[in-house]
Amino acid sequence: MDTSRFLQIGHLPESARILRADNGAEVSLGSILRSGEQPAVWSADQHMRMVARQMVHVCADGRQGVLRVQLASGCVIEASADLNLLTVDGWTQVAQLAVGARVAIPRWTPAPAIAVEMPDAEVILLAHMIGDGSCVKRQPIRYASIDEENLAAVAAAARHFGITAVRDEYPAARVITLRLPAPFRLTHGRRNPIAAWLDELGLFGLRSYEKFVPEPVFTLPTDQVALFLRHLWATDGSVRWDARARQARIYYGSTSLRLIHDVARLLLRLEVHGRIKRVTKPGYRDCWHLTVDGMINQRSFLEDIGAHGARGVAAEGALVELAELIPNTNVDTVPKEIWSRVRNLLATKEIRHREFQAAMGTKFCGSTMWKYAPSRSRLARVAEILDDPLLSTFARSDLFWDCIAEVTCLGEQEVYGATVPGTHNFLAHGVLVGTGPSGGL
16 A cells, blocks of 8 residues: 555554544554554544544654653653644644643544443443452452442342352441352362453453453443443442532542543543542552542533442432532633634724623623633634634534643654544544644634
8 A cells, every 4th residue: 555645643652552443442553563454543533523534554663752741631642752732723743842731632432333232230240340349369259348239239240140149247347248159169160150251351360459441341332331430430439529619529549540541531432531640648559539520521420420329329419419500611621822813813803802702791801811711612602703613613622622741751762653544643542643634723
């Protein structure tokens, strides 16, 4: 194939994780090169909508200096200095971006083209075993909880494997465990069905800090992704209403950073944006919290996902409280640089700033308006008043504008380039990378 007419998107290390659109899996750039595949990947089109496009060419490109870019959301991407990230002003090289610059990540990711269902019982049991299950080698498979609804859900799901849960109560420890023994005598080559199933998924024998979401979960249809998250949140998740601060507190905690990143990626299927924070305590492993912040974002979580059991009751209460409040958007905004286009349009259309702000229904405040990033709804109103398609595109896009928190030099590494004809961009580690033509002013 003649690839000379294609724009190459580079450069990324071999380990860069690329989100496939066909099966929802995240695979390394190196594995795509070695397999010779041309997978469908998620990409942003000229309207900043997420679409499936084919990655047709991956090649090694020698050694280059690599920078580690960490975003406020917790996303981390390693890339060469000449790799482009999308800003409101267009594609910009990493080397030219400073801390505080805002770059595009997906607001949501669509369901894979080939969604594969699992039995609901397996989805539910998998979520609970990842959260509060124990499947250490040469020990009984157990599940621990103090929530009777969670215990009932696990016992019911275990019957899908022909297993009857055995309840053990430990009043001193204030916990109840369920043993999940095999329904038959274990002999050489014959295993507990749940143990064999977890082994196939790569989870058997893992400690808490090693756990992750197995690949089949990412191929599920969206309603089953919500089911998985609802039951996962019932384990190590937290949902409560903070009456003093008048806001909901929603997060999921784990000592496994990989698990946290996996859950963040699953939340995007429901258009819920999470932020990753490190929580440290002397003498303990670092813990990671995936928080769901912002009133609109929290409403989406509580309405479309929620939590099973007692945490679900708290989720319903928090949703009732949120319904009484007026949203104040301060995170999910379009970068304030968008105002430069607005000012140019006002000059071209000979509209005075006072007239424009009156049309917006706001009191005239001079230049104060231009100092703050507008919410998407506010920008949509601006686009309507000025009849500007590009502003409307930004207001209704599938992109979320994250903020660069830290840039670190990692030295030279082997790097690779890739080609996505038509849109010339794709998602790597949850960040949009490319060369255009999407976006820009």
